[in-house]
Amino acid sequence: MLFTKMHGLGNKYVFFNLLNNPLDNHDLSELARSVSDVNYGIGSDGMILICPSDKADFRMRIFNADGSEGKNCGNGLRCTAKYLYDNGYSESSQFTIETLGEIVEVEVELETNHKSTVRSVKVDMGEPKLQKADLPMEGDPFSSTINEPVIIENQEFHMTCLSMGNPHAILFVDDVKKFPLERWGPKIEHATLFPERVNVGIVHVLNEQEIDYRVWERGSGLTMACGTGACAAVVAAALNNRLKRELPITVHLPGGDLTILWDANNHVWKSGPAEYICHGELAIETCQTLFSR
Numbered sequence: 001m002l003f004t005k006m007h008g009l010g011n012k013y014v015f016f017n018l019l020n021n022p023l024d025n026h027d028l029s030e031l032a033r034s035v036s037d038v039n040y041g042i043g044s045d046g047m048i049l050i051c052p053s054d055k056a057d058f059r060m061r062i063f064n065a066d067g068s069e070g071k072n073c074g075n076g077l078r079c080t081a082k083y084l085y086d087n088g089y090s091e092s093s094q095f096t097i098e099t100l101g102e103i104v105e106v107e108v109e110l111e112t113n114h115k116s117t118v119r120s121v122k123v124d125m126g127e128p129k130l131q132k133a134d135l136p137m138e139g140d141p142f143s144s145t146i147n148e149p150v151i152i153e154n155q156e157f158h159m160t161c162l163s164m165g166n167p168h169a170i171l172f173v174d175d176v177k178k179f180p181l182e183r184w185g186p187k188i189e190h191a192t193l194f195p196e197r198v199n200v201g202i203v204h205v206l207n208e209q210e211i212d213y214r215v216w217e218r219g220s221g222l223t224m225a226c227g228t229g230a231c232a233a234v235v236a237a238a239l240n241n242r243l244k245r246e247l248p249i250t251v252h253l254p255g256g257d258l259t260i261l262w263d264a265n266n267h268v269w270k271s272g273p274a275e276y277i278c279h280g281e282l283a284i285e286t287c288q289t290l291f292s293r
């Protein structure tokens with residue numbers, strides 16, 4: 001099986017193009033765990049399948065490194081858009097991609113002096129969902145969670161929780177590098193408060209147009225970047241009056257910067273790079289081992 005490995009700011013995935021060759025009745029969770037394994041597989045934060053869609057121009061399915069299927073992936077969407085445009089699946093620079101969470105509009109932004117090269121990708125990530133039912137999380141399903149005190153293992157955290165098609169718990173800290181995210185990330189991810197678990201982001205607002213952000217991803221742990229998380233971080237900061245809406249915000253992640261805008265129409269826009277790492281063929285033994293299970 002041919003694959004392409006790509007990353008968005010160091011958040012890397014193994015991509016399989018299923019537009020003309022479906023992967024019928026295989027254990028996709030097992031495949032995601034295996035290709036993500038850095039010792040016995042290719043090594044990645046997960047797996048992304050590019051599929052046909054009857055609701056949008058294309059469909060993207062994202063699986064985390066633990067095999068769980070995510071409902072959205074901001075970095076994955078930018079990589080998928082670049083792959084589709086570069087490989088001639090869309091003549092237009094704008095098209096739609098269906099995910100489990102949303103149907104999103106993407107636009108590949110081309111180099112001015114080299115029209116066939118994708119410089120970056122802009123994605124309309126849609127509207128943030130602020131009710132507890134949207135994540136989901138325990139409590140009044142129609143209420144929102146803005147700077148609410150939450151006790152995790154006798155430690156109180158003030159959280160702002162929302163969905164960008166997938167669930168995010170955002171905490172504000174004084175220094176993202178000093179906060180022990182590797183310790184508290186998994187505890188919050190697996191807290192019973194979040195029946196389908198949650199992505200955990202920590203945010204330090206630097207000024208009115210810049211934030212630092214680090215993430216512990218549901219199903220993948222610490223990653224270099226999280227596109228949906230960067231969107232959630234900007235929305236959470238605005239909801240807590242730490243940022244003004246309708247200003248483009250630079251989100252500094254360990255892997256690089258994203259530009260996020262929460263506009264007057266309640267849509268969250270994300271712009272950033274997408275890069276190839278390699279193309280390859282999964283060893284047939286791996287496939288046979290995988291598919292014999």
Ligand SMILES: N[C@H](CCC[C@H](N)C(=O)O)C(=O)O
Binds near residue numbers: 071075199
């Ligand atoms: N771990 C996430 C999916 C990947 C999101 C992230 N890589 C992004 O770029 O948005 C979840 O299970 O909801």
